[in-house]
Amino acid sequence: MLNFLGKRAVASGISFVGLVLLVFFLSRLTGDPTSLYLPLDASDEIKNQFREIHGLNDPLVVQFFNYMGDLIRFDFGDSIRRSEPAIDIVLRGFGWTLQLAAITLSLVIFFSIVLGSLAAFHVGGAFDRIATFFSLVGASAPDFWVAIVAIVVFSVTLGWVPTSGTGSFAHWILPVAVLFIRPFGLIVQIVRGSMITALSSAYVKTARAKGIKNRSIIFVHALRNALLPVITVIGDQAAALLNGAVVIETIFGFPGVGKLMIDSILQRDFAVVMAAIVVTALAIFLMNLVIDILYSILDPRIRY
Amino acid sequence: MWGRKVDNRLLEVKNLSVDFHTSYGTVHAVRDVSWHLDRGETLAILGESGSGKSVSASAILNLIDMPPGEITSGEILFEGRDVLKMFPEERRQLNGCRIAMIFQDPLSHLNPVYSIGFQIAETMTAHGRNKGETRAKTIELLKRVGLPDAETKIDAYPHQFSGGQRQRIMIAMALALKPDILIADEPTTALDVTVQAQILALLEELQQETGMGLLLITHDLGVVAEVADRVVVMKSGEIVETGTASEVYHNPHHPYTKKLIAAIPGEGEMAEPLNIETKPVLEISKLTKHYGALVALDNVSLKVLPGESVAIVGESGSGKSTLAKTILRLEEATSGTALFNGQDLISMDAKDLFKVRRDIQMVFQDPTQSLNPRMSIYDVISEAFVIHPDILDRQHWKARVCELLEQVGLKSEHMNRHPHQFSGGQRQRIAIARALALEPKLIVCDEAVSALDVSIQAQVLALLTKLQSDLGLSYLFIAHDLPLVRDFAHRVIVMQGGKIVEQGPVGQIFDAPREDYTRNLIAASLSPDPVIQAQRRATRKELQGATS
Structure with missing residues (x-):
């Protein structure tokens, strides 16, 4: 297990450096922040001074190694804007995204597993048809x-919930509900398919021959076997949510990391872009590790 | 007298008919089937695949999926009450508590993600037993079925046990609540002969202890002879014969029963050995294969002569399949040589190996899995010519495929069909035709007839023998079924733990085995004759008594 964790850490470290390299140079391609932050008629001297302060005068390669050197000391630099x-800015935004992702995902997991399992129990029945349709x-x-x-x-016509922003319970309802829909639909399908296979397996026949109640057959015997593919897809969806649900955060004016990333790219605020990407990459790495560990907890045949 | 008999009657199936509605139409799985089971009695339902022998047992436990299944008539009386008229909850309470079942393949029938202790205890808690007592009871049960280290093994998972141990665990699970009836569906089919004998002995012991009725579903007349009091023979969903095990074997009435008994291997003439002086087609010497610390093959040396059938027998884990894989270079040997017509297969480079592979072909155990379901029979067989284009011009492929199909007893119009349109025996014929396409000198048959019904086994073996005399083929025949080997092989090699224990002409191995291991192996295989089997059992018990 420790051996496995070590290997995973090394592999993730390599792809992490690759990611930082890529994002560092790609973001520089968007142009020079000077032209965005200084007035159009700023003198060359002032522009040069600005570049000097933000370390933009050095050759790109030197800038990169300076950045990596700072990164090792956990210094992500300051936001230009x-x-x-x-x-600090990124962690604030990430906190919001994390809450949004956690709430949405918990609801998705609970409802999709229950609905998908019940749909699989009577394939072709009324409940299955309704669940499959929705x-x-x-x-x-x-x-x-x-x-x-x-x-x-709901906001404009009925006036039940606010249109955007944060501050109260009501502010969460629409973003969570809208984010819920797609992963829910997808995961119900996966659970249903995986459960149909599990429920037709030989060990379920044994359980029926043992006189186990239907509830236990579904949620004890079949479900745990059916969960492995489901967890893989949940991980995928969770990664998308952790990246910041960019579109939804923008529409609802939600101050998460996705919106922050878009804003700082547009503003050529390189330090913030880099920090946001480093933080989400780390979060996704950790989440994948948790999924691997979950595999081995759910299925004793998987050992690292 | 009459009253006592009624008390003893545990289960009575009357005029049961079950249909399955499939997209190809309605299949009458069983038609008008009636049988009964008394307390303390063992009833065997004997039949080949597709005979419907498992269907009535599934109906008893409500294991038939409806739809597509439908019980169209009949009743199943348990202690006089029709279970088919009971509420689902009432039937659930019977399952596992009063009527229990064990299955053929214990690995897939145990839930892989729960410990065996959990699964056994669950039978008890599902029927209202107190959770606190179950652990001690489970350990007791595991000890009773002969599982070593029950106290520690209780928390292990199914994949950590051997096949025989898993079947013991299934038995412990089924007997947790001392049921009145135990249904055993092919309980020993996947096991080695020595393990089969142990499991059957255990079932019999437990039956004497508890007085339960045992319903045994099997295709194996040897198993019937060993344990059954009465037998019901089924064919195509109908009962063709009933009687005591001895009556049915010695005095069968129905032509099907007669045919079934005639097809049993191990009764015919044994082959004479070939002239040892002939130059061997395959000569293996000191072949060794290690998997890490495990020695799968240990200094194995053997010869196969042209036109000879050499059988390799042994229990699972004896290294017989590893030997085949190593010769075919599907696995790399650790050391040793395997000379095929003087060329060493083990050290050969890829180019030479490609050429030599034409001369050595393989037929696998399961023709359903070894034929690509999306390829037509023509594609399956002619693929050999695609891989080795120099063997035949494209314009002759069709004629050659026709010829091959006729050689294995199929028709040339079969070549446009797909594998699923054939029966198991026909599929194995197709696999043999595919192997013959390249005109090989040696065919390695890895359990090539094990998955087939007895009557089909006999046909396929007759085909292999005919091809041998027509084409001068040599066979390396890997098998666990000794009676089959007795009828088929010229020479027999007995393997255990990666080593050759004994080898010799078939007559010597079966009539005068030198090693204890071989003797045990032969003694553990079951005779279909209940009288002979009863004698063997008595001898075995005496031996056990003497040792203990």
Whole structure:
């Protein structure tokens, strides 16, 4: 197990350096921040001074190694726009995204597993048809459109919930509900398919011959076997949410890391872009590790 | 007298008919089937695949999926009450508590993600037993079925046990609540002969202890002879014969029963050995294969003569399949040589190996898995010519495929069909035709007839023998079934733990085995004759009595 963790850490470290390298140079391609932050008629002298302060005068390669050197000391640099440490800004945004992802994902996991399992128990039955219909609709609904329609209906027309921003319980309802739809639809389908296989397996026949109650057959015997592919997809969806649900955060004015990333790219606020990417990459690495550990907990045949 | 008999009657199936509605139409799985089981009695339902022998047992435990299944008529009386008229909850309470079942393949029938202790205890808690007592009871049960280190093994998972141990665990699980009836569906089919004998002995012991009725579903007349009091013979969903095990074997009435008994291997003439002086087609010397610390093959040396059938027998883990894989270079040997017509297969480079592979072909155990379901039979067989293009011009492929199909007893119009349109025996014929396509000198048969019904086994073996005399083929025949080997092989090699224990002409191995291991192996195989089997059992018990 420790051996496995070590190997994973090394592999992730390598891809991490590759990622930082790529993002560092790609973000520089967007142009020079000087032209964005200084007035159009600023003198060359002032521009040069600005570049000097932010270390933009050095050759790119030197800038990169300076950045990596700082990174090792956990110094992500300061935001050009807000003049405060980039990492503080990013962690603030990431906190919001993390909450949004955790709430949405918990609801998705609970409802999709229960509904998918019950649909699989009576394949072709009324419940299965209804669940399949709605999950397909959910999996194929374009979320930006749903978000805008939801604002029009529930915020503007009915006035039940605020249109955007944060501050109260009501502010969470629409973003969570809209983010819920797609992963829910997808995961219900996966759970259903995986459960149909598990329920037709030989050990379920044994359980029936033993006189086990249907509830235990579904949720004890079949479900644990059916969960491995489900967890893989949940991990995938969780990664997408951790990256910041960019579109949804933008539509609902939600101050998460996705919106922050878009804003700072547009503003050529390199330090913030880099810090945001480093933080989400680390989070996704950790989450994948948790998924691998979950595999081995769920299935005793998997040992690292 | 009459009253006592009624008390003893545990289960009575009356005029049961079950249909399955499939997309190809309705299949009458069983038609108008009636049988009964008394307390303390062992009833065997004997039949080949597709005979419907398992269906009535599944109906008893409500294991038939409806739809597509439908019980169209009949009743199943348990202690006089029709279970088919009971509420689902009432039937659930019977399952596992009053009527229990064990299955053929214990690995897939045990849940892989729960410990065996959990799964045994669950039978008890599902029927209202107090959770606190189950652990001690489970350990007791595991000890009773002969599982070593029950106290520690209780928390282990199914994949950590051997096949025989898993079947013991299944038995412990089924007997947890001392059921009145135990249904055993092919309980020993996947096991080695020595383990089979142990499991059958255990079942019999437990039956004497508890007085339960044992319903045994099997295709094996040897198993019937060993344990059954009465037997019901089924064919195509109908009962063709019933009687005591001895009556049915010695005095069968129905032509099907007669045919079944005639097809049993191990009764015919044994082959004479070939002239040892002939130059061997394959000569293996000191072949060794290590998997880490495990020695799978240990200094194995043997010869195969042209036109000879050499059988390799041994229990699972004896290294017989590893030997085949190593010769075919599907696994790399650790050391040793295997000379095929004078060329060493083990040290050969890839180019030469490609050429030599034409001369050595393989037929696998399961024709369903070894034929690509998406390829037509023509594609399956002619693929050999695609891989070795110099062997035949494209314009002759069709004629050659027709010829090969006829050689294995199929028709040329079969070549446009797909594997799923054939029966198991026909599929194995196709696999043999594919092996013959390259005109090999040696065919390695890895348990090539084990998955087939007895009557089909006999046909396929007759085909292999005919091809041998027509084409001068040599066979390396890997098998665990000794009676089959007795009828088929010229020479027999007995393996245990990666080593050759004994080898010699078939007559010597079966009539005068030198090693204890071989003797045990032969003694453990079951005779279909209940009288002979009863004698063997008595001898075995005497031997056990003497040793203990």
